[in-house]
Amino acid sequence: MTSRGLVGLDIDGTILLQDETLSPGVPEAVAEVRDAGYDVMLATGRSWSGTRRYVEVLDLTAEFMVCSNGAVIMRRVGDEWVRWHVEVFDPAPVLALLRDRLPEARYMVELESGQRLYTAVLDDWTLDGGRQVDFDELVSQPVSRVVVVSPEHDEDDFHQLVAEVGLNEVSYAIGWTAWLDIAPQGVDKSTALERVRAELGIPRDRVLVAGDGRNDLGMFAWALTGEGRAVAMGQAPDEVRDAAGEETTVVDDGGLAIALRTLL
Numbered sequence: 001m002t003s004r005g006l007v008g009l010d011i012d013g014t015i016l017l018q019d020e021t022l023s024p025g026v027p028e029a030v031a032e033v034r035d036a037g038y039d040v041m042l043a044t045g046r047s048w049s050g051t052r053r054y055v056e057v058l059d060l061t062a063e064f065m066v067c068s069n070g071a072v073i074m075r076r077v078g079d080e081w082v083r084w085h086v087e088v089f090d091p092a093p094v095l096a097l098l099r100d101r102l103p104e105a106r107y108m109v110e111l112e113s114g115q116r117l118y119t120a121v122l123d124d125w126t127l128d129g130g131r132q133v134d135f136d137e138l139v140s141q142p143v144s145r146v147v148v149v150s151p152e153h154d155e156d157d158f159h160q161l162v163a164e165v166g167l168n169e170v171s172y173a174i175g176w177t178a179w180l181d182i183a184p185q186g187v188d189k190s191t192a193l194e195r196v197r198a199e200l201g202i203p204r205d206r207v208l209v210a211g212d213g214r215n216d217l218g219m220f221a222w223a224l225t226g227e228g229r230a231v232a233m234g235q236a237p238d239e240v241r242d243a244a245g246e247e248t249t250v251v252d253d254g255g256l257a258i259a260l261r262t263l264l
Helices: 026-035 052-057 092-101 155-165 189-200 214-225 238-243 255-263
Strands: 005-009 038-042 064-067 072-077 080-086 106-111 116-118 143-149 170-174 179-184 207-211 229-232
Touching (some): 026 038, 026 255, 038 064, 064 189, 072 189, 092 106, 092 143, 092 155, 155 170, 155 179, 170 214, 207 214, 207 255, 214 229, 214 238, 229 238
Parallel strands (some): 005 038, 005 207, 207 229
Antiparallel strands (some): 072 080, 106 116, 106 143, 143 179, 170 179
C-alpha cells in the first residue's frame, strides 16, 4: 500500500501533557490517521529509551522513528528496532567551554551505541543502563548528543551562554526546563525526517509535522519549504508559532488530535 504521507510528531507538549499523560483524543486520532494510510512517526528530542514506550502505547506501525533531536534514526526490522542512522561528534571542545562557565552543572552524553554517561544523576532523565563517570571519561569518545542541566539558570541565561560561547560548530536546543541539548553540527529533526522521507519515497508535499518547542523550528521550515504542513501547539512560544504554517489549540485541550483529524 502506497503511503498517503509522512506525519512527524513531537512528544513532550504535543503528544504528552506535563505530567506525561496523553493529550486528550491523541490515541484515537493517531489510530485514525495511521489506519487511513499515513506513516505516523515520532520526531523527538528524547533518546530511544525514552521514546519506545510511546511507540507501543500509540500502537505506531511506521518503519522509522526520529530520536535525540535527529541525531538517531531507529528502524523497525521484524519485531526488533535497530539504530539505522546515528550522527556523532567530538564533545570535548564544547564541553570544555561550557564547563568553564557552568562548573556546577550536570553533564550527560549519549554514545553511538545509545549508552549514557553522566557526571551526576540528572532528575527527570532516563538513565537506565547508564554509567556515572568523571569528566575526562565523559569527553573521551564521539557522542550523538550532549545534555547540560543547570537548574539555577533559566532559558534567558542559556541563550546568553550560547551567544557568549559561540556554539557554531554544533546544533543546539534549549528545553522548556533548565537544560541545553547539543547535537552534531547541521543535525536536527528536519535532517533526520528528510532522510526518512527519501528512503520511503514520500513526496515533500505530503508531510505534516507538529510540535511546540524551539527544537521543532528546523522541521517546521523543512515541511513548509516542501509545501507540506507545519503545526504549532497553542501553548508554544511566539517564535515557534510564528514559524509554523498553522496553529492548533493547546496540548491540554487536545490540540494535536484536532490537527491530525484535518488529514481525514
